[in-house]
Amino acid sequence: MQKLHIIKIGGNLIDDKKSLKAFLEQFSKIEDAKILIHGGGKLAETLAEKLKITQTMIDGRRITNKKTLKLVTMVYAGRINKNLVAKLQSFNCNAIGFSGADGNMIQAEKRQHPTVDFGFVGDIDEKSINHELIINMINLGLVPVFSAITHDKKGNLFNTNADTIAGTIAQALSKYFDTELLFCFDKNGVLENIEDENSNLKTINKQEFSELKSEGKLHKGILPKLENAFRAKENGVQKVALIKEEKLSDQIKLGNEGTEICL
Numbered sequence: 122m123q124k125l126h127i128i129k130i131g132g133n134l135i136d137d138k139k140s141l142k143a144f145l146e147q148f149s150k151i152e153d154a155k156i157l158i159h160g161g162g163k164l165a166e167t168l169a170e171k172l173k174i175t176q177t178m179i180d181g182r183r184i185t186n187k188k189t190l191k192l193v194t195m196v197y198a199g200r201i202n203k204n205l206v207a208k209l210q211s212f213n214c215n216a217i218g219f220s221g222a223d224g225n226m227i228q229a230e231k232r233q234h235p236t237v238d239f240g241f242v243g244d245i246d247e248k249s250i251n252h253e254l255i256i257n258m259i260n261l262g263l264v265p266v267f268s269a270i271t272h273d274k275k276g277n278l279f280n281t282n283a284d285t286i287a288g289t290i291a292q293a294l295s296k297y298f299d300t301e302l303l304f305c306f307d308k309n310g311v312l313e314n315i316e317d318e319n320s321n322l323k324t325i326n327k328q329e330f331s332e333l334k335s336e337g338k339l340h341k342g343i344l345p346k347l348e349n350a351f352r353a354k355e356n357g358v359q360k361v362a363l364i365k366e367e368k369l370s371d372q373i374k375l376g377n378e379g380t381e382i383c384l
């Protein structure tokens with residue numbers, strides 16, 4: 122099977138121009154098929170503060186009211202997505218940017234929760250992904266770049282966690298490619314001690330994750346990454362890992378960076 126790398130990046134990298142440029146240069150040099158998924162950065166929070174739009178997070182997930190939806194759509198699907206595409210083009214990487222509404226790429230349903238109203242937050246599963254269109258684009262030599270905006274095919278846009286999008290796209294495409302899913306962030310992997318950068322685990326299984334979570338040793342921001350990482354691994358994705366952004370090239374070449382997800 123053809124190799125496919127699905128790589129998710131977050132806000133800290135997006136906000137650092139120098140590090141982002143270095144990362145995108147590494148990404149552009151990956152010779153196999155590849156997809157980039159991105160979240161947001163501080164720009165959305167900065168604009169929200171200026172516009173006095175209150176932001177609420179629950180377990181690393183953003184509550185999205187109408188005003189916040191307008192804001193994140195402009196920032197995620199607009200400014201950030203097109204900036205990433207333009208920078209990749211400067212490295213001769215023929216990228217093309219999408220929200221989930223474009224080409225009906227990612228169709229979501231409004232999140233239903235027994236106690237929390239998440240507002241315009243969309244949930245997705247493997248059936249949400251228009252895998253045929255994504256495969257066609259990969260076969261054309263294009264590099265899809267996805268923002269964290271989805272839709273319900275009823276005219277509504279939703280904010281969907283970018284880690285979830287990355288994991289779900291990986292699941293949908295793992296039947297057609299030898300798929301590696303990489304969550305890239307600013308740590309060496311999953312840290313056993315969040316105060317010690319060198320305490321990263323080389324591997325982590327579901328039991329170890331549950332123990333670290335119950336003991337309060339994991340930062341809230343890493344929980345969505347790990348939850349989606351395990352879900353992807355359980356649903357057929359061949360390799361899943363959490364790695365430091367600057368180690369992308371080493372991971373692609375050697376495959377032993379960060380923390381690998383095990384069942």
